[in-house]
Amino acid sequence: MLTSRLVGLAMTSVVVLGGVAAPPALAADVDAPTRVGLAGGVVEVVAEPAPGESSGSTAGTTAGLLLADGTLVAVDGLTAGVTSGAQVGVEVTGEPSDALAAGTALDVVPGTVRVTAAAPQPTTAAVEAPPRPVTVVVADLGAGDERVPTDDELTTMVATASDYWSDQSDGRITFTTAGPPVRYGSRLACTDDVGVWNEAQARSGFRYGEGGHLLVVLLDEGTGCRRGLSSRGPDVGTGGFVTLSTVSDPALTARELGHNLGLGRADTFECTEDERQDYATPSGRPVPPCWAVAYGDGLDVMSDSYFYETPPSLSAAGRASIGLLRPEEQRSVAGAGTTVVELAPLAGPHRAGVKDLSVTDPRSGVVYRVENRVAVGRDASTMRGFRSPDGLRVLRTPGLPGGSTLVLDPTPTERWDLEDSADLKRTLQPGDVWRSATGGVEIRTTPQPDGRALARVSLARDGEAHDVLRTTTTTLAATTLYREGTTRVRGTVFGGPGVMPPEGTVTVDVAGTSTSAVVAPDGSFAVDVTPPTGGEQVLRASFTPTSPDWWTPSSTERTVAVSEATPVEVVFTTATGVRPDAVTPAVLDVRLPRQGVVDGTVTVTGAAGLLATAPVADGAARLALPLLPGGTHPLVVAYDGGRDARPGTRSLTLEVRRVGSTTAVGVASAPSGLRAGVLSVDVASPLAATGVVDVLQHDRLVASGTVADGTALVFLGRLDVGTHDLVVAYRGDTSVGPSRTSLRLPVARTTSTVRAVAPRGVTTAGGQPVVVRVRAGDAPATGVVRLDTGSRTVTKVALVDGQARLLLPRLPAGRQTLDVVYDGTATTAPSTRQVTVSVSR
Structure with missing residues (x-):
């Protein structure tokens, strides 16, 4: 469930319109509420469901502004026409200080909202950037006795989210803790979202809008708090606020930081008793028995995914919206006609092909996004757990208000339930068709090797019909055939100019025999035929499409003369007798069992051309082939007939094994x-x-x-x-x-080194600084350094850029030895350095 709330970043101070400064008309009315003018930049906020709320419901929109002193003030009614990052001016009723004290929101004076400046052009994650600092705060609301997370657990929480976003962004987005967690007790209620962030800012020194993230962990067991709340940034670089009530849900942490990066919800369209495949209806809204579910896309990290141990992938459309896809990973289709695009698995390797296909409906202008979901990588456990089949998914962008994507349902009446509450089968399967609400878009799919899939997109304008069936043409190349001799017949299946070649099988018939072969990706085919009789024969090639609702069958034929041929027999062997492999060349023993074969030449050709040749002696020849790479190699062994015999050929296949490693x-x-x-x-x-x-x-x-x-x-x-x-x-x-x-x-934790410079002129009064520098490997360390006298810690200071100044306490006169102790962090080991000071009275 999403509760939308807007928060503003003030660029000017508060302007008081009530009280002494009120206009005469307002001052004359002693009962009129105080009116205050506020101005600032808007930030959208999204929330996880509160206890008792069902996932998929919505609870309205609130808004607020961040005043010049950094204080957030919630405001009700600032929604229409306001986008994150825009500058606005607004009048509200009530005093901000009163609302803050009560943990309530101010009300907008109707008609006073004005946008003073549009949101700036958002930045995207086009290049790799330094890790984004996350200021972690633990606020104990005192309402329960739940376990308190350790510093290591909090650091691991951020590191796990960083690993997720690094994986999704190909290393361009990462996070790191800004320093040791800040811990304190609080008297606020967890429902005071603005108050929690105000207090956390004051305690930690965090400033919104400088590229960092404030992550507040609430210790709130028993108080009925939300699992998560976060601000939705206008782009990937602004940063934002996050509130969590748990540190053990990696999907929740990744999603809330995703909202900070500018991402909205991942919603879904449910339709289990109707054939409707698209969200749009004549009224523009879904009607029973179909409905939309906020946070309902179970295969997207931006959904209500609290049950994931491994967060699933961010949708391709979501990645594209914040610059995580490269140009070569995106394609667009518009206009009319049919286009075929191969899509790589979304959770597969980066830079491995097209991940995001944008399709514009020519009848409505609605943009649909197509992605290929396969149970590999981060999607493996989620798709297997949901029993979701591999295949194409179709989404609308934008989807519902406050959301980024809305996944549609190619199989609306089919259902694989999770506790009978969700339709989890939403991938387009071969043989099925997805149609947009207007009928202007039709999408089909064909699986390919390595999890890839072809998206066949047909677009038709108003009044036009879809060009679903494409006409194919089959051609045969001229060839010479021999009775009882094997000849490779070649040809092409053509689907039209600028169109991907058809997929299917070609069957070649001649003299009562039939042989078939699959059409190659370039549209060519090669079929080995062995006519049993000679003379004039009809050679016929017939194409059968894999998808008969997409391609038409076709055929061609020609009359050929089948000549008498010399049979060619071939036996594979090697010099050592083992099977041929990549380091053991094959030897072909060729026999020509026909009277009159006394001379001539035998040649062996493969895909790369001539491989070997040898003269015929006593009706036989031996040919040593060169080393061939591992795999299947089609060969043609041809006898030229010599002076008096007839030629003959034999097509065969040589399997070359790969060598071990x-x-x-x-x-x-x-x-x-x-x-x-x-x-x-x-x-x-x-x-x-x-x-x-x-x-x-x-x-x-x-x-x-x-x-x-x-x-x-x-x-x-x-x-x-x-x-x-x-x-x-x-x-x-x-x-x-x-x-x-x-x-x-x-x-292991990175080794740290401590350097400490003792002050001179130390007196018993103390107060002089010990200058400390701590390095974690080659970099400045983070964390806390302290000064110990014996077993007692007298000073403790956080490192800033690897440095700190520790003030000496009161010390007795004479030479005193103190320990400068660096406690280390989750990633850096502790270390200690002793300093000796001479203390005078």
Whole structure:
């Protein structure tokens, strides 16, 4: 459930319109409420369901402004025509101080809202940026005795969310804690959302709008608080506010920070008793038995996803809206006609193909987005848990008010329920058609290897019909056939200019025999035929489409003369007798069992051309082939007939095995809490291995590296402190088979060093500073440093840019030894340095 609330960032001070400064008409009315003029920039706020609220309901819109002193004031009624980041002026009834004290909202004076400046052009995550600082605050509301999260748990919460957004953004968006968590007790009610943020700002020193994030964790068991609340930024760079009531829900933390980045809800359209596939109706709103559900898209991180251990992917449309997709990962279709686009799996590797297809309905102008969801990567556990089949999803952008996307339902009357409450089967399957509400868009799909899928989009304007059936043309190349001799017949299936070639099977008939082959991606086909009789015959090629509702069948034929041929028999062997592989060349023993074969030449050709040739002796020939890469190689063995015999051919297939490999891994550079590690990988094989090696943890891709000449360096991202069980998997290449090994990789906290400079002229009165610098590896450390005398801590200060000044306490005269102690953080180890001072009276 979403509760929308607007909060403003004031760029001017408050203007009081009531009391002494009120206009005469207002001053004459002693009962008139105080009117105050406010001005500022607007920020939208979204909320998780409160206890007792059902997911999918909505509860209205509130608004407010952030005054010049940084105080947030909630305002009711500031909704129409107001967008996040816009500058507005408004008059409200009541005093801001009174509303703040009561934890209530001010009311807008009707007709006084005015937009003084449009929202600036939003920034996107087009390039990699430094980690975004997150100021973590723990506010104990005193209403329960629930467990208090430790500093390490809070740091891990932020780090887990950072890992998620780094994965979604290809490393361009990350987060880090800005310092040690700030902890305090509070007398506020958790329903005072604005008050909680005001108090957290005052306690932590956080300033909204400077690119950072304020994350408030409420200890509120038993108070009926929301699970999450956050501001929706106007872009990815502004930052924002987040309130959480739990630190153990990684999907919730990732989603609330996603709202800070400018993302809205992921909603869904439910229609279980009607054939309607689109949200739009003649009235513009859904009608029973169809309805829209806020936060209902269970396969999107921006949904109400509290039950996810592994947050699912952000939709392709959501990624595109904040600049997380590159131009080559996006395609647009508009106008009329039919277009075929191949879509890569959304949760697959980055830069692997088109992820987001934008389709504009020519009849309504509504923009639909198409993405390919496959149970791989971050989507694997969610889709398997929901029993969602792989396939295309169709979404509307924007969707409901306050939302970013609305996923539609290609199978409205089919249902796979989770506790009988949600329709979770929303992927378009082969053979099905999705149609827009106007009928101007029709989308079909065909699965491809490696989880890819073809989206076949047909657009038709008003009064036009969809060009669903495309006419195909089948052609045959001229060829010579021989009785009892195998000849490869070639041809093409053509679907029209500028159109992806049809998919299907071609069957070639001649002299009572039939042979079939699949049409290649470029539209060509090659079929081996062996006519049993000679003379004049009809050679016929027939195309059968895979999708008969998309392509028409077609055929062609020609009359050919089938000549008498010399039979060609072939036996594969090798010099060692083993099967051919990438390091063992094949040898072909060719026999020509027909009288009169005394001379001539036998040739072997493959896809790359001529492979071998040998003379015929005693009706036979032996041909040694060159080394071939692993895989299937179609070959044609041809006898030229010599002086007196007839020619003959034989088509066959040679399977060349890949050679084996073994993978070994070492640590080239050990990782630590703040430093990324580097793995060295060696792939041993009879051939120099090439390709890609992946580092996996629990089936999740951690990093990849390129193998060249059997070796690779894999640069790991930042890993949490602890021991990581990794799998290093070499994918293999055309000639070298895959292999894998495991690695237990310890990640220790980064070593810290403390330098302390003792003051001179120390007296018993104390107060002189000990200047401290702490380094975490090569970088300034964060955290807290303290000054101990014996077992007692006398001063404790937070590091700023790795530095602090510790003031000496009162000390007795003489030489005194003190300990400067750095406590460390979740990622940096502690360290200590002693300083000695001479104290005079």
